[in-house]
Amino acid sequence: MNADSLPLPIAVLISGGGSNLQALIDGCATGMIPGRIVLVISNNPEAFGIKRAKHHHIPTRIVDHRLYANRAAFDQELARLIDQAEAQLVCLAGFMRVLTADFTHHYAGRLINIHPALLPAFPGLHVQRQAIEAGARFSGATVHFVVPEVDAGPIIVQAVVPVLADDTPDTLAARILHQEHRIYPLAVRWFAQGRLQLEGNRVRVLNADEKEQDVLIHPTGE
Numbered sequence: 001m002n003a004d005s006l007p008l009p010i011a012v013l014i015s016g017g018g019s020n021l022q023a024l025i026d027g028c029a030t031g032m033i034p035g036r037i038v039l040v041i042s043n044n045p046e047a048f049g050i051k052r053a054k055h056h057h058i059p060t061r062i063v064d065h066r067l068y069a070n071r072a073a074f075d076q077e078l079a080r081l082i083d084q085a086e087a088q089l090v091c092l093a094g095f096m097r098v099l100t101a102d103f104t105h106h107y108a109g110r111l112i113n114i115h116p117a118l119l120p121a122f123p124g125l126h127v128q129r130q131a132i133e134a135g136a137r138f139s140g141a142t143v144h145f146v147v148p149e150v151d152a153g154p155i156i157v158q159a160v161v162p163v164l165a166d167d168t169p170d171t172l173a174a175r176i177l178h179q180e181h182r183i184y185p186l187a188v189r190w191f192a193q194g195r196l197q198l199e200g201n202r203v204r205v206l207n208a209d210e211k212e213q214d215v216l217i218h219p220t221g222e
């Protein structure tokens with residue numbers, strides 16, 4: 001629980017399928033995350049994740065970036081809705097817009113993202129293809145605090161997967177996504193429990209118990 005022993009109010013920003021959103025919804029429902037998703041925002045009106053949220057009676061908003069004059073105006077509308085919902089943590093979950101420095105500063109220390117590679121390797125887009133073409137033997141997923149620089153910021157948790165000889169970007173993406181669904185709820189749980197401590201660019205997880213460590217030591221879940 002957070003300091004008040006109340007479920008942490010969380011906003012989730014999406015652009016697409018929302019399988020990571022679903023993992024967070026499920027984590028809150030089971031009590032694994034001592035939190036409550038108070039708002040889901042999508043910039044894409046067609047995002048399937050919006051249907052997922054509605055199915056669970058979570059408030060949703062569409063903020064279509066194409067209707068805003070510039071990034072600043074778009075981000076201001078996002079922040080207005082997030083603050084109105086009184087969210088204390090903002091989770092980017094497949095949110096495909098670059099955020100302004102003003103936005104990231106406003107939510108400094110309470111804005112997190114999931115990226116389908118082992119940062120700082122392979123930032124940006126098409127990262128599964130990047131990993132295959134680089135001949136990497138391992139890739140994975142990273143949950144990190146968001147800073148103005150894209151796909152940078154203090155790392156909270158990572159999971160590793162092998163890159164197999166016959167992998168395509170799609171098969172590798174599926175293997176990584178499976179791990180994303182394990183580590184994103186874990187990172188949010190730690191945040192909600194007030195167990196993440198920033199030390200410069202490093203994140204210390206306070207009092208990680210044996211079972212949680214197990215997730216990290218055996219990241220493939222085998």
Ligand code: GRF
Pocket residue numbers: 014015016017018019020021049093094095114115116177180
């Ligand atoms: C995930 O791989 C996420 O890491 C990336 O986009 C994908 C979104 O998947 N940024 P979903 O919308 O959560 O299913």
